[in-house]
Amino acid sequence: MRDVVAAEWCKLRSIRSTFAVLSVAAGCAVLTWLIAFQAARAFDGLSPARRADLPLRPIQELGPWIAGLCLGILGVLAATSEYRSGTIRASLVAVPRRGRLVAAKAVVVAAVALAAGEAVTLAAVIGTRLAIGGQPFTDQTGSLCQDLPAFAVEGTSVAVFALLGLALGLLLRSAAGAITIMVFLWHIVPLLAFHLPAPWDARTGSVLPGALATQAAGLDADDSIYGDLLAPPVAAAAMAAYALLPLCLAALLFARRDA
Amino acid sequence: MIEIRELTKRYGGTVAVDGLSFEVRPGAVTGFLGPNGAGKSTTMRVLLGLDAATSGEALVNGRRYVELRRPMREVGALLDAGAVHGGRTAFDHLRWLARSNGIGTRRVAEVLERVGLAGVARKRAGGFSLGMRQRLGIAAALLGDPGVLLFDEPVNGLDPDGVRWIRGLMRGFAAEGRTVLVSSHLMSEMELTADRLVVIGRGRLIADTSVRELADRFGRGVVVRSPRPAELTGVLAAAGGSVEAAADGALTVTGLDVADIGEHAAARGIPLYEVRPRGASLEEAYMRLTGDGAEFGAVAP
Structure with a gap:
């Protein structure tokens, strides 16, 4: 199994699309800094009442949100690039035990996505804090150490999307x-769910993959399009389900289908 | 050693391989012949565990391929030379394959050297010609130094130099005592490369023979034309020959040579218009064998 994981790691880092996707994810962290910088300048000219309505957190959450799509696409490509190029047959001739091949892919994709997700999330949080330069945003009054655990939980959503993509x-x-289905799950379905009549908007919005990390971290949905009806442990279990159930189904089918 | 036993593979309603059985022994190049669509690639895919057999089994060294722990150390396969990610370098392509079977990086450099790609090892495979990809595919097959080698249409798209190189390579593997199975739809190529032939058509076994036996079976005989064929047939049969009549009136005689036939005919005063030893090539033999087995036969106008 170690050999197979090493081979999958070799595969992933020897193609350019991996670096393209990771660069976009890194780029979106930088983007949050710029938006925060802009927000801080706008903050200056606002009345105290308006200031209370301008939180920084939605900007910080752009980090894991966009990284989720990027790494989701990386997960998709980890599988489909093999089918497109035909290397799937070489892979199966080298590793005929198909469950093992899927498991190795999942380990590598999840590890890369988790690392990238946490890196982008933390960069977004810390970078935006620095970019606002001490402006008293209402949701940034706590110390960074208090906020970080919740954000670290949000970073794990990136790995969920990556495994879903795989x-x-x-x-x-x-x-x-x-990738079309990924984008639907990532943003289109949440937008549609937001327009459902109550209480279905919040109910549906609470169980979508993008909604779970916030709930698992024990935070409110605030003004987002998502709901927040799940308790943190339930949300964490739902994240695990999104990551693993489709993958198990895919592994089952992969083992039965002719390559 | 490869054993195919009563192998059947159906894709939906289409039967690709139908109760096929044969063995491939070490120390010889076995040509796996058949027209396009005869089931050669399907047989190889089932052998490598890529497709599941509908019934029957395909064994390598007595085991199913999926049971092999480090399969590349036992079996080397060249299936589809195009199956390389164009963005990966030749070296990286071989390195991940090697890693998956616990083979070291030094071996990667060795096989690249052996197939003549050492100079382009760091170039992306997307820019490779078909011949270079074919060489890369062969390098991949050699990584684990396997005792069993499978090549699916290895000379497709190669220039004459490449064809000769592959031919020499396969003869060399067989001489080293390895099991070599090479599929092709070109009899002319197998005539030069193979020792044994397994010929299939429409998924069924047509012939499992040596190249020499096949040449003897189809290549011998004398073609005779005469205005009195019935009388000549009687005379030659009495002299110990066996005679077959073709639709155009020519007789094919086996068991007697040209001189015998001439003398017997002269003794009875039977005129002969033509007496010639039949020089059927293996190509013709193959065409006759597979004439009914071709999947897509063209109809003459």
Whole structure:
């Protein structure tokens, strides 16, 4: 198994799309700094009443949010690039035990996504704090150490999206289809759910993959399009389910289908 | 050693391989022949565990491929030379393959040297010609120094130099005592490369023979034309030959040579218009064998 994981790691870092996707994720962290800098300048000219309505947290959350899509696409490509190039047959000739191949891919994709997710999230949080230069945003009054654990939980959502992407890639074997479904789950479905009549908007909005990390961290949804009806342990379990159930289904089908 | 036993593979309603059985022994190059669509690639894919057999089994060294722990150390396969990620360098492509089977990086450099790609090891495979990809595929097959080698249409798209190189390589592997199975739809190529031939058509076994036996079976005989074929047939049969009549009136005689036939005919005063030893090539033999087995036969106008 160690050999197979090492081989998958070799594969992932020897193609350019991996670095393209990671660069975009890193770029979005920088983007949050710029937006925070802009927000801080706007903050200056606001009345105290308006200031209370301008939180910094939504800007910080852009980090893990965009990284989730980027690494989700990385997960998709980890599977579909093999089908597109035909290397899937070379992979299966080298590693004929298919469950093992899927497990190795999942380990590598999850590890990279977790590392990238946490890096982007922490960079967004710390960077935006520095960018506002001590402006008293209402949601930034606590110390960084108090806020970080919640953000670290949000960073794990990136790995959930990556594993979801890997499962979709294995199931559909086509990047176009799998990425379309990824984007739907990531943003289109939440937008649609937001417009459902109450109480279904909050109910649906609470169980979507993008809503779970905030709930698992024990935070409110505030003004976001998501709901916050789940208790933290339930939300954490739902995250694990999003990451693993589609992947198990994909692994089952992958083991049965002709390559 | 490869054993195919009563192998059947159906894709939906289409039967690709139908009750196929044969063995491939070490120390020889075995040509796996058949027209396009005969089931050669399907057989190889089932053998490598890529496709699941509908019934029957395909064994390598007595085991199913999926049971091999480090399969590349036992079996080297060249399936589809195009199956390389274009963005990866030749070296990286071989390195991940090697890693998956616990093979060291030094071996990667060795096989690249052996197939003549050492100079382009750090170039992306997307820019490789078909011949270079074919060499890269062969390098991958050699990584684990396996005792069993499978090549699916290895000379497709190669220039004459490349074809000769592969031919020499395969003969060399067989001489080292390895098991070599090479599929092809070109009899002319197998005539030069293979010792044994497994010929299939429409998924069924047509012939499992040596190249020499096949040449003897189809290549011998004398073609005779005469205005009195019935009388000549009687005379030659009495002299110990066996005679077959073709639709155009020509007789194919086996068991007698040109001189015998001439003398027997002269003794009875039977005129002969043509007496010639039949020089059927293996190509013709193959065409006759697979004539009914071709999946997509063209109809003459």
